[in-house]
Amino acid sequence: MEEERENGAHCLIVPYPITGHINPMLQFAKRLSHKRVRVTLALTEFLLKTTTFSAASVSLRPISDGFDDGGRAHAKTSDEYFARFQETGRQTLSELIRELSGSGRVVDCVVYDPFIPWVLDVAKGAGLQAAAFFTQSCAVDNIYHQAYAGELRLPLSGGEVEVPGLPAMKPDEMPSFIYVHGSYPGPFRMILDQFRNLGRADWIFINTFRELEEEVLQYWMTRIGRVRAVGPTIPSIYLDKRLQDDKEYGLTIFKPMSNICMEWLNQRQPRSVVYVSFGSLAELTVDQIEELACALTTCGKHFLWVIRKSEESKFPAKLLAPMGLVVSWCDQLEVLAHEAVGCFVTHCGWNSTLEALSLGVPIVAMPQWTDQSCNAKFVVDVWGSGVRARPNEKGLVRREEIIGCVESVMEGKFISSNATKWKEIARAAVDEGGTSDKNIEEFVSALKILKATTNK
Known part of the structure; x- marks a missing residue:
């Protein structure tokens, strides 16, 4: 060879x-x-x-x-x-x-x-x-x-x-x-x-x-x-x-906290965890992070939330609940592939969107800028693999909206079925x-x- x-x-x-x-x-x-x-x-x-x-x-x-x-x-x-x-x-x-x-x-x-x-x-x-x-x-x-x-x-x-x-x-x-x-x-x-x-x-x-x-x-x-x-x-x-040795992208800028994430996920039930990440570039406002934190800590579901070190100062530590794990970075593919994950709250960057589709994880879309709003449109209205959390007139996605979206995805059989369908189609495309x-x-x-x- x-x-x-x-x-x-x-x-x-x-x-x-x-x-x-x-x-x-x-x-x-x-x-x-x-x-x-x-x-x-x-x-x-x-x-x-x-x-x-x-x-x-x-x-x-x-x-x-x-x-x-x-x-x-x-x-x-x-x-x-x-x-x-x-x-x-x-x-x-x-x-x-x-x-x-x-x-x-x-x-x-x-x-x-x-x-x-x-x-x-x-x-x-x-x-x-x-x-x-x-x-x-x-x-x-x-x-x-x-x-x-x-x-x-x-x-x-x-x-x-x-x-x-x-x-x-x-x-x-x-x-x-x-x-x-x-x-x-x-x-x-x-x-x-x-x-x-x-x-x-x-x-x-x-x-x-x-x-x-x-x-x-x-x-x-x-x-x-x-x-x-x-x-x-x-x-x-x-x-x-x-490609049996192809288990990760191979380029690392942030150090993932893989062991901590996997040990924590291994203790959770199938499809019980809300995974939250907004990628390597998106920056949420202090108010948006607080709304998201309140939603996650009151919806009654376990959550794994990635908050980059550059964003840590915005996080309301007083709201951290025992139901959640907050890390500075993770191996996203490893997390999405874990059976405990039942929902992905994401900015809908194209890589994250493709990863969720390829691994059959339903999406709660919270697009921030550039191509993400268009990707979210297709996730919801074309592929049927998620829902969009809509902002109010001030551009803020309120906690009630986030909770409703998470519940509809975690409990929605139609969206879960579509996510599984796209997982099978994605795998067949590269086979x-x-x-x-x-x-x-x-x-x-x-x-x-x-x-x-x-x-x-």
């Missing part, structure tokens, strides 16, 4: 340097490696110095974002970070491609995150094939593409919004960058810039699976072409189990011969043909 990989095609994978974008691309890299493609993952110098990495089948190499000592946090503005990353990243990525070629590990294809579209320019400048890898849902990508093309007029006006390939949506069910027009202008420019050179990409991959977003995927294939669903990109042990597996195999076959042609 190693000899075949040594003489086979070589993919250089370049993610945007945040965990939520790296992990799905890293899982895709593992799938390629399992199919005997050599893979190198390019991460920024800062990330390589500050994270723990454990994925033996994938090689790591550095590039620079221009902030090697502090990463994004050391940039004064998002615009400064994007500009510096583009300037320094172009140079160091080009050097890496030449270095790999000179050492006998010639790169055949670059798989890149469209959040950094200049990677495609570098790849094409080096005469390489290139694949864009979208880490958000196809629905969200479609909405952003409509805005980029000027077909979705901003700011929004009127009632429901009609977007091809999607159900009619209320304005507040759109991504927050669309709904609250003018918020975070720097990141929004970056999001629209994903599409500026997409026509030059040889493949377009999306972290979803056909059965989950069939209509919008079909629309994109008709309009853009070259589109393939390759998800859900979560460790194989939780899906098809073909041998499944829809996503076929798309990955098609890409691998194309790489082998490309390599054979190049060698001639």
Whole structure:
């Protein structure tokens, strides 16, 4: 196997340097490696110095974002970070491609995150094939593409919004960058810039699976072409189990309190625990945390709540009840896969949403910003795998609303049944011969043909 990989095609994978974008691309890299493609993952110098990495089948190499000592946090503005990353990243990525070629590990294809579209320019400048890898849902990508093309007029006006390939949506069910027009202008420019050179990409991959977003995927294939669903990109042990050593993503920024969580969950009854986490970036207000704490401590159910160290000062410790366990971080997949967990209160980031769907855990959606409100719309109204906790006129989700949503999910057989259904479909998609597996195999076959042609 190693000899075949040594003489086979070589993919250089370049993610945007945040965990939520790296992990799905890293899982895709593992799938390629399992199919005997050599893979190198390019991460920024800062990330390589500050994270723990454990994925033996994938090689790591550095590039620079221009902030090697502090990463994004050391940039004064998002615009400064994007500009510096583009300037320094172009140079160091080009050097890496030449270095790999000179050492006998010639790169055949670059798989890149469209959040950094200049990677495609570098790849094409080096005469390489290139694949864009979208880490958000196809629905969200479609909405952003409509805005980029000027077909979705901003700011929004009127009632429901009609977007091809999607159900009619209320304005507040759109991504927050669309709904609250003018918020975070720097990141929004970056999001629209994903599409500026997409026509030059040889493949377009999306972290979803056909059965989950069939209509919008079909629309994109008709309009853009070259589109393939390759998800859900979560460790194989939780899906098809073909990669026996693939039990975690392999990139760790926060230290999970795994032993404490598992010991506590092992003492709970099946489907009795409410798991609460808002990911690695979302920041709840002090008032929202208090409402959530009051809801959890009065609903009469055990709960496991992840509150990052940066958020600990907001937590009302006096409300902590014996029914709950509060930790600074956990292995989310390990928790969601535990039989004690019956409900997931989440911000509905795409990775968390895919994990819950793939593990059959019903959702209480509390979206905060960016793509999360759109993901929540699909969870509730399209996939039927959860409910949304609605905020009041001040944007605060009150404790009574949270309690009602938790009870309806924990006691709702219909939602639980739908969650189980999506678990089975997600696993089938990546199993041998499944829809996503076929798309990955098609890409691998194309790489082998490309390599054979190049060698001639």
